[in-house]
Amino acid sequence: MTHLSIKGLTKRFSGQTEAAVADLNLEIESGSLVALLGPSGCGKTTTMKMIAGLLEPTAGDILFDKQSILRIAPERRGAVMVFQNYLLFPYMSIAQNVGYGLKIRKIDRAIIDQRVREILELVRLPGLESRYPKELSGGQQQRVALARALVVEPRLLLLDEPLSNLDAHLRFELRDLIRDIQQKMGITTVFVTHDQEEAVVLADKVALILDGKLRQYDNADAYYKRPADEETARFFGGQNFVAGRSANGVFEAPLGSLSLPQGAHEGSGILTFRPENVRIGAAATGENSLQARLVDKIFMGTQTRLRLSVGDETITAIANPNDVEGYLVDQEVPLALPSSALWVLKN
Amino acid sequence: MNWERVRIPLMLGPTLAIITILFFGSLGFGFIQSLGYQPQIGKTEISLDAYYAVMFSDRSASQFWPGLALTLWVATVSTFLSAALAVSLALLLRRTFFGKKLSVFLFQLNLPIPHLVIAIGMLLLFAQSGLVARFAGSIGLIDAPRDFPVLTRDPYGLGIILAYIWKETAFFGIIVMAVLQSLGEDYEAVAQSLGANRWQRFRTVTLPLLMPGLMSASIIVFAFTFGSYEVPRILGVQHPKMMPVLALEYFLNPDLNARSEGMALSIIIAVIVFALVFLYMYISARTVRKN
Numbered sequence: 001m002t003h004l005s006i007k008g009l010t011k012r013f014s015g016q017t018e019a020a021v022a023d024l025n026l027e028i029e030s031g032s033l034v035a036l037l038g039p040s041g042c043g044k045t046t047t048m049k050m051i052a053g054l055l056e057p058t059a060g061d062i063l064f065d066k067q068s069i070l071r072i073a074p075e076r077r078g079a080v081m082v083f084q085n086y087l088l089f090p091y092m093s094i095a096q097n098v099g100y101g102l103k104i105r106k107i108d109r110a111i112i113d114q115r116v117r118e119i120l121e122l123v124r125l126p127g128l129e130s131r132y133p134k135e136l137s138g139g140q141q142q143r144v145a146l147a148r149a150l151v152v153e154p155r156l157l158l159l160d161e162p163l164s165n166l167d168a169h170l171r172f173e174l175r176d177l178i179r180d181i182q183q184k185m186g187i188t189t190v191f192v193t194h195d196q197e198e199a200v201v202l203a204d205k206v207a208l209i210l211d212g213k214l215r216q217y218d219n220a221d222a223y224y225k226r227p228a229d230e231e232t233a234r235f236f237g238g239q240n241f242v243a244g245r246s247a248n249g250v251f252e253a254p255l256g257s258l259s260l261p262q263g264a265h266e267g268s269g270i271l272t273f274r275p276e277n278v279r280i281g282a283a284a285t286g287e288n289s290l291q292a293r294l295v296d297k298i299f300m301g302t303q304t305r306l307r308l309s310v311g312d313e314t315i316t317a318i319a320n321p322n323d324v325e326g327y328l329v330d331q332e333v334p335l336a337l338p339s340s341a342l343w344v345l346k347n
Numbered sequence: 348m349n350w351e352r353v354r355i356p357l358m359l360g361p362t363l364a365i366i367t368i369l370f371f372g373s374l375g376f377g378f379i380q381s382l383g384y385q386p387q388i389g390k391t392e393i394s395l396d397a398y399y400a401v402m403f404s405d406r407s408a409s410q411f412w413p414g415l416a417l418t419l420w421v422a423t424v425s426t427f428l429s430a431a432l433a434v435s436l437a438l439l440l441r442r443t444f445f446g447k448k449l450s451v452f453l454f455q456l457n458l459p460i461p462h463l464v465i466a467i468g469m470l471l472l473f474a475q476s477g478l479v480a481r482f483a484g485s486i487g488l489i490d491a492p493r494d495f496p497v498l499t500r501d502p503y504g505l506g507i508i509l510a511y512i513w514k515e516t517a518f519f520g521i522i523v524m525a526v527l528q529s530l531g532e533d534y535e536a537v538a539q540s541l542g543a544n545r546w547q548r549f550r551t552v553t554l555p556l557l558m559p560g561l562m563s564a565s566i567i568v569f570a571f572t573f574g575s576y577e578v579p580r581i582l583g584v585q586h587p588k589m590m591p592v593l594a595l596e597y598f599l600n601p602d603l604n605a606r607s608e609g610m611a612l613s614i615i616i617a618v619i620v621f622a623l624v625f626l627y628m629y630i631s632a633r634t635v636r637k638n
Contacts, residue, residue, distance in 0.1 A: 054536050074539050081540040087533050091555045101541035104551070152541060
């Protein structure tokens with residue numbers, strides 16, 4: 001169980017003007033599972049490699065349990081990284097792969113065999129000890145890579161896009177497995193992903209990194225209810241952004257005057273609300289009720305996506321197909337924006 | 348008839364025919380001659396006399412066995428040292444440093460230079476009357492050129508080994524650098540992350556991953572150094588002579604009866620190379636598996 005602190009971490013590659021990671025600060029509680037989320041090239045894997053010691057930071061510090069580890073060689077940090085493409089040693093059997101970390105620590109052969117058996121059972125791959133990596137499926141190989149990391153009981157487990165090379169079914173299965181094992185062993189775990197759903201489902205907390213900078217570090221639901229800025233909201237599927245001004249709990253915008261929840265930002269700002277929180281038709285009662293014109297309606301199977309115009313603004317809503325079946329394009333549609341679903345971003 | 352099924356064999360046919368005729372034709376012809384079949388001088392009887400004469404006759408045995416030992420020694424040491432040097436240099440050249448491009452260029456510079464030129468260059472540089480000896484004498488490191496160590500035309504084949512290392516390290520280097528580039532450094536990063544130090548990473552990860560490429564290159568270099576003529580001819584001594592030099596001397600002997608012995612010696616070289624290559628492949632495959 002290790003507490004991880006990242007303080008002002010910066011990485012600038014030679015020949016590049018922009019920092020790959022800029023002044024990153026994070027506190028990761030011991031035993032927690034944290035996702036570093038962001039699009040490709042945002043600096044999340046670079047951050048992970050700096051934690052593992054595979055890259056040297058340009059500035060800043062990394063601390064395990066309040067002790068800086070920058071001067072400790074990567075092989076002695078106890079931060080074990082599992083790579084996206086598994087990287088099992090092709091010339092070793094599964095048992096040799098899993099036992100690799102123990103063998104180089106010169107641990108007794110009998111103990112290694114026993115630990116390998118136990119850990120393979122934990123990742124639900126018993127009996128595969130004598131096979132070779134090429135004889136295993138992608139999902140099995142990823143589990144072996146996980147077992148190889150877990151067997152050395154790392155202080156910190158680092159998972160780089162652990163599910164991205166797997167098909168949907170295997171991804172769900174392995175996601176649950178990672179969560180189960182992490183809870184069982186209590187290893188502080190950081191994983192990198194570009195998939196917001198994966199981050200939300202798997203992690204205790206999510207750190208969103210965009211362009212090498214930390215935008216928000218919060219529980220998953222905060223990204224939906226209280227995004228830090230417009231880009232963060234858009235990354236999590238936000239589609240409604242209305243400029244205006246708030247004062248005394250009311251937001252004045254081209255949509256009209258809308259009641260805000262307590263504690264909302266005062267002054268000029270951007271109002272945002274999620275498409276799924278817009279109430280349509282019979283449900284459109286109570287506060288912040290408006291009349292809109294239906295611009296577009298797209299049936300998407302389990303839900304229907306609507307574009308509605310209110311004055312000069314166009315907003316997007318997602319509704320149950322049965323609730324909006326009767327509405328036609330250009331028809332007037334009642335809608336409501338409950339104040340609890342509204343959030344004002346600073347300009 | 349399904350045209351598609353025979354199209355590729357037919358297209359490959361002419362090339363395969365040339366390779367087969369040249370390889371098996373010359374090997375077969377040489378083998379027949381080694382059995383004493385030389386109708387042009389009236390010898391039509393088949394026997395193993397030439398093999399016996401080369402290996403056990405009073406005249407040849409004293410040349411054959413020391414020659415075989417020297418050939419094995421030179422080929423093994425040259426192959427091993429060239430491979431080791433190439434791996435070390437390739438690992439160094441993988442890092443980023445000032446002058447890397449120039450270093451890579453220099454590393455591979457002697458690839459297109461013929462072995463003959465390398466051998467003569469070695470002689471000019473490292474003989475007791477060579478440039479290095481004279482330079483050492485002129486700055487007072489040695490009193491006279493004869494004090495310079497015997498590095499060429501020496502009984503241990505040091506000059507020959509040095510020439511082969513000089514030449515073959517570049518050949519190994521190209522293969523090792525290509526393999527290292529295709530592998531990247533992620534496997535080593537995994538091992539390091541799991542706790543392996545630099546030496547453990549090299550021994551348990553880098554080397555086993557390099558082994559298939561190294562093995563193939565070693566087979567080529569070993570077979571070449573075992574059967575090559577010009578370098579030992581220029582840098583070798585009168586006794587012992589390396590096997591290819593001996594074989595050619597038999598073959599070029601004005602006495603046509605010696606030709607069978609030259610061919611027998613050539614066939615022995617081929618058999619030894621095949622046997623050692625198979626043994627080497629077997630041992631290497633086992634080592635890779637074990638590691």
